[in-house]
Amino acid sequence: MDKSSTNKNIKLSDVARLAGCATGTASRALSRPDMVSKDVIKRVQAAVEKLGYTPNNAAKSLRSRRSNLIGIVIPTIDHSIFAQAVNALENRLSQLGYSLLVTTSQFDLKRELQQTQMLVERGSEGVVLVGRMHDPELYEFLRIRGIPYINTYAYRPSEGHPFVGFDNSKATAQIAEYLFTLGHADIGVISGATKDNDRATDRVAGVKEAYRARGKELPPDRITEQPYTISGGREGLRYLLSKGKRPTAVVCSSDILAFGALSECNALGLHVPEDISIIGFDDHELAAHLRLTTMQVPAVEIGQRAAEYLVAKLNGDPVPDHAELEVRLIARGTAGPPSRKTASARTEKAR
Amino acid sequence: MDKSSTNKNIKLSDVARLAGCATGTASRALSRPDMVSKDVIKRVQAAVEKLGYTPNNAAKSLRSRRSNLIGIVIPTIDHSIFAQAVNALENRLSQLGYSLLVTTSQFDLKRELQQTQMLVERGSEGVVLVGRMHDPELYEFLRIRGIPYINTYAYRPSEGHPFVGFDNSKATAQIAEYLFTLGHADIGVISGATKDNDRATDRVAGVKEAYRARGKELPPDRITEQPYTISGGREGLRYLLSKGKRPTAVVCSSDILAFGALSECNALGLHVPEDISIIGFDDHELAAHLRLTTMQVPAVEIGQRAAEYLVAKLNGDPVPDHAELEVRLIARGTAGPPSRKTASARTEKAR
DNA sequence: TTGTAGGCGTTATCAT
DNA sequence: ATGATAACGCCTACAA
Numbered sequence: 083m084d085k086s087s088t089n090k091n092i093k094l095s096d097v098a099r100l101a102g103c104a105t106g107t108a109s110r111a112l113s114r115p116d117m118v119s120k121d122v123i124k125r126v127q128a129a130v131e132k133l134g135y136t137p138n139n140a141a142k143s144l145r146s147r148r149s150n151l152i153g154i155v156i157p158t159i160d161h162s163i164f165a166q167a168v169n170a171l172e173n174r175l176s177q178l179g180y181s182l183l184v185t186t187s188q189f190d191l192k193r194e195l196q197q198t199q200m201l202v203e204r205g206s207e208g209v210v211l212v213g214r215m216h217d218p219e220l221y222e223f224l225r226i227r228g229i230p231y232i233n234t235y236a237y238r239p240s241e242g243h244p245f246v247g248f249d250n251s252k253a254t255a256q257i258a259e260y261l262f263t264l265g266h267a268d269i270g271v272i273s274g275a276t277k278d279n280d281r282a283t284d285r286v287a288g289v290k291e292a293y294r295a296r297g298k299e300l301p302p303d304r305i306t307e308q309p310y311t312i313s314g315g316r317e318g319l320r321y322l323l324s325k326g327k328r329p330t331a332v333v334c335s336s337d338i339l340a341f342g343a344l345s346e347c348n349a350l351g352l353h354v355p356e357d358i359s360i361i362g363f364d365d366h367e368l369a370a371h372l373r374l375t376t377m378q379v380p381a382v383e384i385g386q387r388a389a390e391y392l393v394a395k396l397n398g399d400p401v402p403d404h405a406e407l408e409v410r411l412i413a414r415g416t417a418g419p420p421s422r423k424t425a426s427a428r429t430e431k432a433r
Numbered sequence: 434m435d436k437s438s439t440n441k442n443i444k445l446s447d448v449a450r451l452a453g454c455a456t457g458t459a460s461r462a463l464s465r466p467d468m469v470s471k472d473v474i475k476r477v478q479a480a481v482e483k484l485g486y487t488p489n490n491a492a493k494s495l496r497s498r499r500s501n502l503i504g505i506v507i508p509t510i511d512h513s514i515f516a517q518a519v520n521a522l523e524n525r526l527s528q529l530g531y532s533l534l535v536t537t538s539q540f541d542l543k544r545e546l547q548q549t550q551m552l553v554e555r556g557s558e559g560v561v562l563v564g565r566m567h568d569p570e571l572y573e574f575l576r577i578r579g580i581p582y583i584n585t586y587a588y589r590p591s592e593g594h595p596f597v598g599f600d601n602s603k604a605t606a607q608i609a610e611y612l613f614t615l616g617h618a619d620i621g622v623i624s625g626a627t628k629d630n631d632r633a634t635d636r637v638a639g640v641k642e643a644y645r646a647r648g649k650e651l652p653p654d655r656i657t658e659q660p661y662t663i664s665g666g667r668e669g670l671r672y673l674l675s676k677g678k679r680p681t682a683v684v685c686s687s688d689i690l691a692f693g694a695l696s697e698c699n700a701l702g703l704h705v706p707e708d709i710s711i712i713g714f715d716d717h718e719l720a721a722h723l724r725l726t727t728m729q730v731p732a733v734e735i736g737q738r739a740a741e742y743l744v745a746k747l748n749g750d751p752v753p754d755h756a757e758l759e760v761r762l763i764a765r766g767t768a769g770p771p772s773r774k775t776a777s778a779r780t781e782k783a784r
Numbered sequence: 785t786t787g788t789a790g791g792c793g794t795t796a797t798c799a800t
Numbered sequence: 801a802t803g804a805t806a807a808c809g810c811c812t813a814c815a816a
Contacts, residue, residue: 093808093809093810094809094810094811095809095810103786103787104786104787104788105787105788105809105810105811106786106787106788106789106810106811106812107785107786107787109810109811109812110785110786110811110812113811117785117786118785118786119785119786122785122786134577136550136553136554136578137554137809137810138495138808138809138810139554139555139556140491140492140494140495140500140556140808140809140810141491141495141792141808141809141810141811142809142810142811143491143792143810144489144491144492144495144791144792144793144794144808144809144810144811145791145792145809145810145811145812146792146810146811146812147792149491151555158520159510159516159517159519159520159523160513160516160517160520161516162511162513162516164516165510165511165512165513165515165516166510166511168510168535169509169510169511169537172510172535172536172537173537176536176537176548181534181536181551181552181555182534182535182536183532183533183534183535184519184523184533184534184535185523185527185532185533186520186523186524186527197527199487200532201532202487203487203488203490204490204502204532205490205491226485227487311718312718312719312721312722338718341719341722342722345722367662367663367689368663368692368719370663371663371692371693371696444792444793444794445793445794445795446793446794454802454803455802455803455804456793456794456795456803456804457794457795457796457797457802457803457804457805458801458802458803460794460795460796461795461801461802464795468801468802469801469802470801470802473801473802488793488794489792489793489794490794491792491793491794492792492793492794492795492808493793493794493795494794494808495792495793495794495795495808495809495810496793496794496795496796496807496808497794497795497796497808498808
């Protein structure tokens with residue numbers, strides 16, 4: 083390592099000169115060592131080392147038309163379930179020789195479109211998207227440019243897009259069915275904002291479908307939309323309690339909401355699951371700790387599979403366009419049979 | 434929007450031809466509209482629209498020697514406190530016209546070096562680092578190439594590097610001092626792995642320093658290192674209880690560890706804070722919910738400031754190299770005065 | 785096996 | 801204000 087030099091603009095031709103060969107040869111020595119003599123390779127490597135040469139990726143990309151960059155547009159990174167997937171995605175991409183460009187849509191489909199275009203301009207060869215509903219122009223943009231992409235955290239192959247994830251509405255339908263089996267007949271739903279959010283929308287829809295499958299309907303006042311926060315969950319629970327007879331069970335579309343609901347039950351002196359059952363979604367790191375019954379989401383596998391899918395596509399390798407991953411209902415302590423006695427009208431206590 | 438064409442390889446010269454001007458003029462029309470006539474701008478924009486032109490970023494970077502890319506190497510994204518900072522960093526960078534390349538070191542300094550070099554090869558103009566201890570070669574690499582960088586989540590200006598963050602050892606010293614003031618004299622520490630992790634190391638050191646400031650020493654068997662998980666926290670608490678008389682308070686170097694410790698106390702029938710005080714670090718989203726007394730860390734501000742610092746440096750704008758951000762001890766329900774009666778030796782219950 | 789030379793798409797420079 | 805031309809650093813035919 084040459085310590086004194088301020089070797090900023092070392093280029094391959096400098097390496098070649100020092101190694102006593104042509105630039106093209108030096109290039110081959112580095113990227114196709116099998117096409118070059120042992121001796122030259124050694125000299126080139128020595129020169130690289132001595133000069134502290136780093137390839138210029140812009141030039142490489144320009145010439146080779148390959149950036150080795152993958153982009154992801156995520157609603158927000160500040161969400162443990164997405165963070166886990168991004169982490170897994172990055173690790174797998176890194177192993178496969180790709181780097182990850184991360185950007186956020188803030189749950190705004192127009193912004194998602196803009197950010198995707200930006201990622202592509204920046205050279206992303208493939209794009210990871212969250213959910214299944216995107217601006218139609220987004221799909222068109224990707225199609226025209228021939229950029230491979232994959233929808234994650236959702237599964238709806240009939241829509242004709244590549245998916246790695248699970249069907250959100252089937253997942254909550256399964257939760258509701260589980261509650262029905264336990265004996266519940268009156269279920270409330272605390273949802274995150276459904277606008278521009280197909281995961282949230284589908285999760286609410288799943289509960290409705292489960293009702294319909296039993297020939298019933300989920301009443302509109304059994305659904306409340308709240309911000310994805312603890313206090314959103316608390317507020318949601320209070321809302322549900324304020325509508326006449328209280329539901330015997332509550333399905334939350336994220337664990338954070340469920341934590342808030344749990345917290346509010348605690349504050350109100352409601353016993354879980356005796357007085358009311360609460361079920362979450364995600365299997366957050368702390369769900370086990372709080373004994374929350376919840377739906378486990380394969381975030382890590384989603385990240386890994388998305389990486390593998392895109393890289394396979396880019397290499398022209400065959401790879402299925404649809405991977406339905408398993409979600410698993412983890413029965414812990416917050417859901418049980420409804421209590422025999424009719425729920426006493428204690429809603430006034432809820433403010 | 435031209436729907437039928439498969440406009441992949443539209444270049445600026447195509448736009449220029451359609452707009453009836455020279456390539457260079459078209460370039461200026463897009464990037465320096467003030468140097469070009471209104472008329473040409475309009476024609477160029479129309480041509481861009483019609484052809485669906487997207488600039489080739491590799492060519493742009495190669496020629497202009499600017500990538501508008503910033504890189505970050507983070508131990509893991511899968512950690513709410515880092516996720517928050519990355520989220521804030523990305524949002525701020527996006528506003529400033531930069532994109533973010535994210536990569537992870539997995540708490541390994543050699544890997545951190547490699548990843549940093551990779552980020553720079555990929556064209557990052559600036560680099561965000563976590564912590565203050567890095568491979569010396571990393572600093573050298575950045576210095577030689579003249580790449581601006583900033584250390585985050587730490588503050589030690591005497592080391593001669595740019596910092597935006599807080600002094601981890603001062604923070605835990607403050608926690609220990611708070612406990613001393615409450616009347617505690619025997620404090621245990623549950624730390625994350627300190628290897629290659631200056632934040633963890635400094636946090637342990639802070640408690641030691643607080644002891645020394647009072648002319649005492651923190652006994653080695655009052656410190657345990659555990660993985661950053663709930664069960665790490667539980668295990669850590671059990672370890673501390675297994676060493677003779679139990680400490681009256683425990684400082685955890687992250688909230689996750691504290692949640693585990695709390696959980697274990699609960700399982701053991703230990704009342705918090707009557708029997709034992711527990712303090713965390715981070716002010717995790719759920720800390721308020723669990724009434725955890727903890728140190729609040731300005732993750733969002735760290736992310737924003739890091740973005741602003743690097744962009745200012747790249748623009749040649751003056752900007753201070755050191756920003757010490759405030760941490761704040763949030764007193765909630767898990768720390769209080771030690772109980773009067775001598776703690777009964779109930780350690781055998783802790784397995 | 786190695787050298788030579790042209791071009792990837794853009795912006796900068798120098799004219800006009 | 802605009803046009804022409806030359807790089808930016810690398811890779812890859814093609815020639816030797």
